[in-house]
Amino acid sequence: GAVVSQHPSWVICKSGTSVKIECRSLDFQATTMFWYRQFPKQSLMLMATSNEGSKATYEQGVEKDKFLINHASLTLSTLTVTSAHPEDSSFYICSARRLSSYEQYFGPGTRLTVT
């Protein structure tokens, strides 16, 4: 159990377009989901914490108008990168945590390339 999926697994888009990434918990209800960004050979940088039914909490330095997060249900959170630029190219990973559990289950990640 505790499987998290992400879609798409990779995406290439042109500068100025918007990209939506979905994160789903497949076999459990995730009260909290987290969005991370990871540059090659570097650590995970937390972008935001997403709680179902409420506004996401963004980390310092992360533009909430650029990285729109919606946690509409207990099994789905979405991250939309708006007006993407080449510097937004990165590996975006979500993780999900269920109520009364301390483990975070990570999705397989989405590799975004902005040309």
Added chain:
Amino acid sequence: GQQVMQIPQYQHVQEGEDFTTYCNSSTTLSNIQWYKQRPGGHPVFLIQLVKSGEVKKQKRLTFQFGEAKKNSSLHITATQTTDVGTYFCAGRRNSGNTPLVFGKGTRLSVIA
């Protein structure tokens, strides 16, 4: 803000040698977790430590949480090629829903 520092950044060992990675937090942690990320993969949860001075073992892996709950270590005995990957520690300052703060990770290479 809370910082979690991890050393070394890289470690190359001969198969059969031991390996240790260390994690230090600037603040006292409620708990600390360890994750392993294989090349090209995503982080996979290994263990959580909660109690001061706690030591937990998983086969060849030994995890330790410091008495002050500000540092932790992961020790692998007799490394194997399957141990290759990046090991991250991640700390949580408060219990509850506060997010994990990840260290930069230690990338382990094992030479057969």
